Ligand SMILES: NC(=O)C1=CN([C@@H]2O[C@H](COP(=O)(O)OP(=O)(O)OC[C@H]3O[C@@H](n4cnc5c(N)ncnc54)[C@H](O)[C@@H]3O)[C@@H](O)[C@H]2O)C=CC1
């Protein structure tokens with residue numbers, strides 16, 4: 137579905153943006169930047185002095201923001217795990233900004249424009265339905281505030297945007313019907329990269345930056361091929377004065393490279409380069425974006441650098457409180473992203489090293505983690521021992537930091553960080569070895585079942601999943617079958633992935649032992665050992681009573697979700713999109729909601745797929761509907777472990793690689809459980 141906005145945007149009295157790539161004046165600096173220039177033109181704005189040092193959150197920045205003309209057009213290059221959701225949330229919260237996501241991969245773009253977006257993230261579908269498809273006018277029932285609302289602000293704190301009505305006490309007034317106007321689509325996906333870049337006030341670069349696989353620095357250094365290619369296109373096509381933003385995770389000092397490339401292609405034209413790394417995590421991307429604990433913006437310390445930072449901050453401040461927007465110098469921001477991921481990875485490796493000690497001594501790693509995490513200086517997060525971290529970023533970012541240290545002649549620093557990776561591989565290999573050891577050191581003729589294939593729960597992202605390496609190790613032992621089941625990943629896609637990463641010959645259809653299942657019970661049937669490799673709630677044995685009676689063998693209902701409070705009455709005169717989303721979620725959880733998908737009746741119809749849509753075809757052929765990225769992940773119900781036990785081979789081995797099982801309960805059911813970080817039998 138293609139939605140078009142006019143190619144020339146009227147910015148009211150302030151400034152009119154000509155969307156063409158206008159000829160430029162050699163030697164000009166800010167004179168062709170609509171965003172940067174207009175701030176200069178404002179009467180009464182004090183000239184800012186360049187600063188040579190890094191800044192913490194600066195009030196100057198926000199004085200500047202107040203006078204920064206509105207950003208009207210953003211282009212995000214890269215429609216991947218970061219670009220897609222980030223652009224969608226920006227568009228969702230800024231209905232007056234046209235946000236275009238571009239990608240060279242036309243298949244990806246086609247999918248973003250369809251009911252089959254290429255990635256699955258909880259909550260993404262709603263955001264897309266509003267921003268990409270626009271919404272219908274509707275009327276909602278709300279309550280007026282009986283007293284004048286003095287807290288109203290343009291930048292509500294989304295964390296308390298949903299203050300329960302029950303808590304509004306005497307402030308709650310009468311019930312009123314409030315019309316919510318229709319919304320025009322303002323989120324677009326296209327493969328026309330150059331044109332979209334040329335129209336943007338702000339260009340976000342969100343392309344992949346994996347580890348180099350060949351040549352100098354192979355296995356450590358960041359592969360900047362995609363980033364460099366995009367930088368060249370941006371340098372050629374960006375409108376003069378556009379703000380160029382590094383969203384990708386990049387090595388420290390990349391902003392200098394971007395500046396040099398811009399200067400090479402467009403000498404004499406001023407562009408500001410910002411670093412604005414992304415901290416979202418897979419599986420919680422939308423929650424993380426809507427409630428970001430911080431937005432980091434690195435800029436040059438010059439007045440125009442600060443104005444550029446202010447322009448970007450103004451986009452985020454549509455939904456993020458300004459107190460959470462941190463500004464630094466551009467290199468600090470680039471480095472901070474690498475360090476954030478490296479320190480998170482380091483915590484996981486630290487606890488996994490202790491898990492190894494626990495398995496020998498009889499200490500229990502979850503008890504150790506609980507005890508140390510209670511110290512607020514240590515904190516309780518990221519202390520879950522297991523088979524090691526996966527995902528597309530931790531390993532590559534730690535390696536990138538190590539490579540940076542090496543290139544700065546700091547081998548001790550590089551070694552320190554490399555050990556984080558060594559320990560991660562040790563954790564994964566130890567788990568696979570333990571499985572083999574417990575099964576008498578032979579898998580010949582045996583069936584093993586892997587529960588979970590994604591690198592973490594609630595995502596269909598399987599990049600660098602520890603499951604892949606575990607499959608590789610197990611295949612070597614010649615088992616009869618390796619069954620793989622994941623509640624969130626499309627089975628057809630998983631089989632394709634395993635073929636690509638482990639080798640097509642390992643798949644059953646090519647004579648190998650690996651079979652991917654769409655049903656957990658079939659995957660576990662006649663199994664000799666179950667391996668929990670992703671921490672899905674479906675695999676837990678606690679939280680819901682498990683009855684032995686036959687009727688509970690049917691999948692169970694989803695657990696009661698955390699109750700979302702009623703956000704009414706709203707904080708301001710007009711509800712924000714975040715408040716409407718909170719109301720949508722609140723109404724959905726009420727059992728008598730008439731429309732289970734769209735209780736506010738705002739959604740426009742979904743884009744139609746072409747008759748020959750390959751994704752519709754795959755869904756029909758494989759009967760895998762329900763895994764579609766466009767649908768919310770349907771909780772499949774907790775595994776009925778009694779049923780699993782009944783159909784398994786003795787001695788009912790379960791290897792808990794993610795610490796999701798309550799061992800005593802499982803042992804009562806007759807399982808023989810081995811968990812990471814607890815002493816085992818063998
Ligand atoms: N995946 C994640 O959860 C997070 C990733 N990051 C960082 O964000 C960046 C992007 O990561 P992902 O979104 O995961 O990558 P991705 O691989 O999912 O998406 C990157 C997209 O860029 C496109 N692309 C590559 N070269 C292009 C070109 N020349 N022109 C147009 N499009 C091009 C690719 O086709 C692809 O669709 C990376 O630097 C990553 O380290 C940061 C935070 C979280």
Ligand SMILES: O=C(O)[C@H]1O[C@H](OP(=O)(O)OP(=O)(O)OC[C@H]2O[C@@H](n3ccc(=O)[nH]c3=O)[C@H](O)[C@@H]2O)[C@H](O)[C@@H](O)[C@@H]1O
Pocket residue numbers: 385414415416417418419477480484517518519520521522523524525526527528529530591592593
């Ligand atoms: O740059 C990135 O790509 C992102 O990397 C991580 O996010 P992500 O990899 O998506 O997911 P995490 O929740 O961090 O989990 C990473 C891996 O560590 C594992 N993990 C996590 C926590 C823990 O205590 N133990 C543990 O083994 C998870 O199972 C998973 O395999 C960071 O958490 C994000 O802030 C960052 O933006």
